[in-house]
Amino acid sequence: MELHIVIQGRKDLANQLYQQLRDSIESGRLAAGVQLPPSRLLAAQLGLSRKTISDTYSRLTYENFLVGKIGSGTFVNTLSAQPQRSSIRSDLASQKVVRKWQDISLPLRHPTLEGTLRCDFIGGATAKTQFPHDDWRRCTQYALRQMSQARGFYSQPEGVAPLRHAIAGHIAFARGVKCSAEDVVVCNGAQQALDLIARVLIEPGCTVAMEDPGYTPARLLFAAQGANVVSVPVDEEGIIVDGIPENAHVIYVTPSHQMPLGMPMSVARREALLEKASRIGAIIIEDDYDSEFRYEGRPTDSLQSMDRFGVVAYVGTFSKTLLPELRLGYAVLPSAILEAVIKAKQLTDWHTSTLPQWALAKFISEGLLNKHIRRCHGIYAGRRERILARLAGDLSPWLEAIPCTAGFHMAVMFKVPINLRLLVELARKVEIGLYPLTGFYHSAPTRDGLMLGFGAIETLDIDPALDRLRDVLEQIAWQSCTAR
């Protein structure tokens, strides 16, 4: 690879070279310690004599910009002055940014990435210490071998065949989803599945209905695509079907484990939803993000398996069963929109990286996913029981859980008025991460609550953490008493 230097015309060659190298070093473009090409190679590249190059190197060495190391070459001196690159760019471009993207109020950093809290009740984080790194390494080795036999070209936009088969088998078995491998499109997590489905269904001004409270990143995505997102309230049975506008094109729901409140959608509500969608000609996106973990009661059918009308697009993910940073998810699509979604996938990023696809296909087909889910199921069940026991015990004056049967978070509501901001702040001081439900509401919430995730927190930390939570609650109550 070449060092980028541009020589113009045939005059003043040595000085042109000198100035460019010096500018590059001073601006930091050539960082301290970087090796310069041998004079012979640079001479050939630039069409200059070798003497011109070595003279220039000598001059820069004399001026302390470069340093020669005998036997190994010429390097940018670590002692040379290297001011920060100063940007001369104007803000011209900012006028052109479509405002809806600029104005999205999305935290660019995840809270857990900012620091480390000993006891973090964040949602969406998996039991990291349980991840079977050795099995995954073995499957990745297998994937590397598969890759070395591939053709050095692009793969299929819909995903590699063994993974689509493995996914179809997994969800048919575990979730009763009616599909074959041909209906499955592999995506970079559930978020991309939502993006692709919305892209082929939504035009600016289209109405999208979704649960309120609901999954905020989905709302932001649909809104950024130009949709008119209508918030539909939920009750203890799930989305209130009568609240869905008749002109909705797309209805986004989380029937197995309502995000964030947690209750499953009742069978009657599911049937009403399917009937309404088919009547008004809407597509339902069923986001089944963590239903592999189910703890009590009998399982309910997925909307997709109840669908007689071909209106359900089913979205799943391995972010909850494995790791979010793998970015592996999928959509099971009604035949009518399948081809359009595959085209959207191809134009968006051609296909998902093949290495993790092959690794996951192997991981599922060897039964390792089932094994991992079983193990995590036991762990999450234990954590969940601990939290429920405390909510039924010493925390019962303050908090109550919304009944839910699946996943690894639950919603708890305050029985008394509380200064939520103060609570979160005081809890953080004693190393407890708490996350209010507020961020999931579009309309004003009628009650305050918390999302208690139990993926990131270790089982043995739950009781001490809830002790401290109770102490903080008592402290706030005491202060507000004495203040009155």
Place this chain on the structure above:
Amino acid sequence: MELHIVIQGRKDLANQLYQQLRDSIESGRLAAGVQLPPSRLLAAQLGLSRKTISDTYSRLTYENFLVGKIGSGTFVNTLSAQPQRSSIRSDLASQKVVRKWQDISLPLRHPTLEGTLRCDFIGGATAKTQFPHDDWRRCTQYALRQMSQARGFYSQPEGVAPLRHAIAGHIAFARGVKCSAEDVVVCNGAQQALDLIARVLIEPGCTVAMEDPGYTPARLLFAAQGANVVSVPVDEEGIIVDGIPENAHVIYVTPSHQMPLGMPMSVARREALLEKASRIGAIIIEDDYDSEFRYEGRPTDSLQSMDRFGVVAYVGTFSKTLLPELRLGYAVLPSAILEAVIKAKQLTDWHTSTLPQWALAKFISEGLLNKHIRRCHGIYAGRRERILARLAGDLSPWLEAIPCTAGFHMAVMFKVPINLRLLVELARKVEIGLYPLTGFYHSAPTRDGLMLGFGAIETLDIDPALDRLRDVLEQIAWQSCTAR
């Protein structure tokens, strides 16, 4: 993980279970060979007695739907009738698909994936046999270790810091791009970089100007996003700047190696383009897809490094220097649109999978990318010289190359009228893959030509392949003579 069975009410339990298991097997949802859960576990899951389960298993075994294997469990019988799942879905949903996605005329299969041609002049395929699998495996091992130390949560939307630093260093050194790690956003290949930039800049009805002929997947992407894509002709210096409409929001160009014709954009044209973009307030997307491979003349500056106005978004990829199926690329963005693009990335798929990001960061920082580029450079240079020698020799009555200095494809134009379809067909019969330029034109091409890629074809295969091409050309000429 549970087998998905839904039991309703308290009546007729055994029969409900029997019917569902039988339906699942008959429909193929439970495939031949799949193991059923032990009766104890299924009983606990469904809240039924163990006897109900084992009686049902016995009945299905008697009917040959199941088969018991002593000591290992109960399995779906491979002999049971398993008709193909019949879809009952209507085409209701198809009415809802936004037509622009449905109607995209994009081949869902890549030509090379359909069969194997011994000598394939396809563009965009890398020298697969050269890929340093051992080095990549070692870097992937390193990446697995990094992953095992991560927090089991999402990563940053803009990419992991070591990779952004490595990319900034690489393109500053090799392409003179003025940037720091903070300006870099890691994407799933260049295609996603185009998608994200276009998303934050284009609203339906916006005008996008691009080269004609040009990179068709970019055109399809912009059009699918609702842009009014205006085709601007190119001459031997590149895009004709006066042809760019004054109302263009975005200008997409390939200055180092015009896609598909191959000539570099002249310095005068680059300056005129930058001046015009800043005057009309347009953003230029500079797609620098394969400029790491440069063979002759002095290098020219990238548009990004000449940009005094902050109007250039620079897009690069590792699909050409490494492998397309890795899906790793990047954008270097003017500060004014950087944050909007990072938000778009987050809402689109949160972030690129971390495993290949860590692996690539290691690969670059150890100098392995430079080493690989140097090796491939030598190989591509040899192949290119072979093709140019033949074009100057026995193929000169038929074909001439468009002068280009970089990349691993060249465009060749026919000096005589030719039946292109017949040529491609006859060549395919003798195991030569040829690809007309037609697909890259939006307006009608004035001359016929071929894109000759030399990434996929082995050096020693080039001469025999071109011998056969000459034979086919002679055969067609002879036939058209005798036909007259």
